[in-house]
Amino acid sequence: MHYLITGGAGFIGSHLADKLISEGHRVTALDDLSTGKYENVKHLEGNPNFELVVGTILNEYLVDKLTERCSAIFHLAAAVGVELIVNHPLESLTTNIKGSEIILEMAYRYHKKVLITSTSEIYGKNTQGPLKEDQDRILGSPLKSRWSYSTAKAVDEMLAYVYWKEKNLPTVIVRLFNTVGPRQSSAYGMVLPRFVKQALGSKDMTVYGSGKQSRCFLHVKDVVSALTKLIDKPNACGQVFNIGSQEEITIEGLAKKVIEITSSRSKVIYIPYNEAYEEGFEDMERRVPDISKINDLIGFIPTVDLNGIIKDVVNYIKGKP
Numbered sequence: 001m002h003y004l005i006t007g008g009a010g011f012i013g014s015h016l017a018d019k020l021i022s023e024g025h026r027v028t029a030l031d032d033l034s035t036g037k038y039e040n041v042k043h044l045e046g047n048p049n050f051e052l053v054v055g056t057i058l059n060e061y062l063v064d065k066l067t068e069r070c071s072a073i074f075h076l077a078a079a080v081g082v083e084l085i086v087n088h089p090l091e092s093l094t095t096n097i098k099g100s101e102i103i104l105e106m107a108y109r110y111h112k113k114v115l116i117t118s119t120s121e122i123y124g125k126n127t128q129g130p131l132k133e134d135q136d137r138i139l140g141s142p143l144k145s146r147w148s149y150s151t152a153k154a155v156d157e158m159l160a161y162v163y164w165k166e167k168n169l170p171t172v173i174v175r176l177f178n179t180v181g182p183r184q185s186s187a188y189g190m191v192l193p194r195f196v197k198q199a200l201g202s203k204d205m206t207v208y209g210s211g212k213q214s215r216c217f218l219h220v221k222d223v224v225s226a227l228t229k230l231i232d233k234p235n236a237c238g239q240v241f242n243i244g245s246q247e248e249i250t251i252e253g254l255a256k257k258v259i260e261i262t263s264s265r266s267k268v269i270y271i272p273y274n275e276a277y278e279e280g281f282e283d284m285e286r287r288v289p290d291i292s293k294i295n296d297l298i299g300f301i302p303t304v305d306l307n308g309i310i311k312d313v314v315n316y317i318k319g320k321p
């Protein structure tokens, strides 16, 4: 197969490229290198099964050409990271809505299967757990960047779903919960690479809010393995699947775990949300996925626990120049 990965030089996209190439497929990575990095795919340079195209998903002509010559698409290109979304709301909306619209339109033009990556932000402030795919969304005002991001991703899901329903275009939707691992940048707010860098540099660990909010972290290698299995399942089309871990930890607990694993001298400090992000910022108190649907279809079970994940991120960050 020849896959087009939008966002193919990003954190998740580059791991997906590695996985597909190791399985004998060809990969074209389309990335505008805004948050993606050449460094993430540098090791693939010279591999006859890999090509990097530097460009944006908003370039219809380019997306048309690349879609025509691939066999299926993994659409990962998006504005991600809470800090990025809060600081660049307009750019985030355009990339996430218009970009996905272009991808789906071209996929329909050449009848190519598309896997669309959505997010657990879809559930908004619904703190029930574990969250099932058909659970209600609880959102704040659309004038708050976080909720407009959630709405933009919901529009992507709706588009993918109606292309399937009305036009028979094979589309699969996944909602990624907190995904972590080597190559994840700390620049856009993601908590784990931040904490690891702070701990290794003996800096204060910046816990936002009370630190009692909780998350579940999944290793990126478990995510890409699920993505490659899902795209091969005909009965995944027209469906949405959560992908995440169920090992829940508070953010304060995560900071302490990172300190312990790295034997760091860092101290935990607490920063109010309005200082960390913006006035009136709302966080999710809890986010745990129900993963029975994806488990039933492809036997999905996370293979790396949180300690293993943290050690992997520590080794990656230690190894960076």
Ligand code: UDP
Residues within 6 Å of the ligand: 081, 082, 178, 189, 190, 191, 192, 194, 195, 206, 207, 208, 209, 213, 215, 251, 283, 284
């Ligand atoms: N967070 C934190 N300190 C940081 C960065 C993030 O306490 O330096 C918190 C953030 O407020 C959130 C959690 O860690 O409650 C997870 O943040 P991330 O941006 O990684 O993911 P998301 O908010 O999308 O779950």
